[in-house]
Amino acid sequence: MTALLSAKGLKKRFGGNEAVKDVSFDVNEGECVVLAGDNGAGKSTVIKMISGVYTPTEGEVHFDGARLTGKSAEAIRTAGIETIYQDLALADNLDPGLNLYLGREKTRRFLGLPFLAREEMRRDAVDVLQSLGIVVPDPTAPVREMSGGQRQAIAIARAIHWQAKLVIMDEPTAALGVPEQREVMALIERLKSKGVGIILISHNLPDIFAAADRIIVLARGVVAGERRPSETNDEEIVRMMMGATL
């Protein structure tokens, strides 16, 4: 079976500084791969080379049978890779429907003029969220009035509504309380069951073990090791993060 995403020999140099030296890994459909590593290990740089924010100095990325390297961030999103940033990039003052459709709003013509189809977008949002197991108490309320888990769900809903095949999540539980962290973990499970591939960045060990199908540990810009959660333990992962020899 060919991988959904395959990164080969990624390298990124900023001036004289090699942030990423040599990183290769695959992600399969419906699989959650965790990129673990200490600060400065190169996790974010790797992600940005996949999402098109950076162009790799060397190496390439293939996705769904096509070569992505060198394409724009916009083109990569259209190809089906969505990145959910820590800050979620939601417009807090708008309802879930408008957030779901932000930038691609639905309109209806009336007397020749386009009017936003607010109700329709709201209904779609409720449907997509329901498929993620989230019930929104009041879909007309701005998303600022919702819980951290619900807000995360809206960001994820936006990704899957636009047919993302791979979702990159950057520290999704970092700012959340314990119950909300659980909600996010449940969301990840549901995404996997829809066949969506996930790359999760985290340095929270319980999250890593709860979500991962495979753990790829980065240290100082290289892959320090790859493990399945069942074959390893906290201690070994931490040692790998610290760059200890294997």
Next chain:
Amino acid sequence: MLENNGTSFLKSLLNAWSWLFLILILGFFELYAQMETGNTFLFRVYTLQSIAVAASQILLLALGLTLVIVAGHIDLSIAFTTGFSAVVMALVIRFFGPEGGWLTVILALGVGLLAAIVVGLINGWLVAFINVPSFIGTLGTYGIARGVALIVAGGATVSIRSDEARAIGNGIILGFPVPVLVAAVVAIVFSYLLTHTKFGVHTYALGANRASVERAGVDVKKHLVILFVLSAFTAGIGGLIYTGRFSAGAANAGEPILLYAVAAVFIGGASLTGGQGTVVGTVIGAIIIAVIQFGLVFSGLPPYWQFVAVGLVIIVAVIVDQSRDRLTGVSS
């Protein structure tokens, strides 16, 4: 839905406070008039027309400003964008003389608006492309527009003789003064723009979180330029109306209105941090200020009290805005 009923009642009260406040001051002046003179204040065509004209002057500066403030920015330059377009219009009419007729006036309106739009383009360029904070950037163009308007006007008021221009400023159609009709049309267009179009949604989103619209693929720089051009556009229309009303273009035509325009937007529910505000709210805000202005003059108090009164209303508006934030904070 079953959340604390007291809280949600208070919330809707705070959302509607500007309406209540408007009714309250209208009631106050009506009561005052009845007791002092035995005559009505409100139910006279003259009063209504005067309030409407004063409100429309404020509105023409405040409408474009509403969009800019919703997007989380500010435009101070409108004070002199108004004066600049007023002066330019007057100069064009004077250049062709009083015999120029409608053709001249229409040309003058066009050139006056163009002058305003140039200021808007500069503002938009500064904020979007040079990343100058809008408060500082438009304070700069406030000075530049003021200077240029005074220079082209030769430092004086540019008086004109044109029946057509006077008709634009003072005409009455079916009982409605032309400036009021113009402001009403602009208000309806802007209300549609802000509440029913993609452009409006992106403006709200921009005010709440720039990253949200940027990552959604919206060209934020272009959006900002359009916002500042719209702001200059309505302020420019205000200048044209001024020249028509007084048969003269003055560089400082908009200066005394700037504070009122900003106040109208905030009384109407906008927030300094952006992401909030409506055109309907701004219209109510402008009417409140116009009622205070006219009511104080009507009641024979020294007109300077209007500054005090408007200042107080601005402070109340900010307090209401903050308690609303606190309430939504509590309920989540």
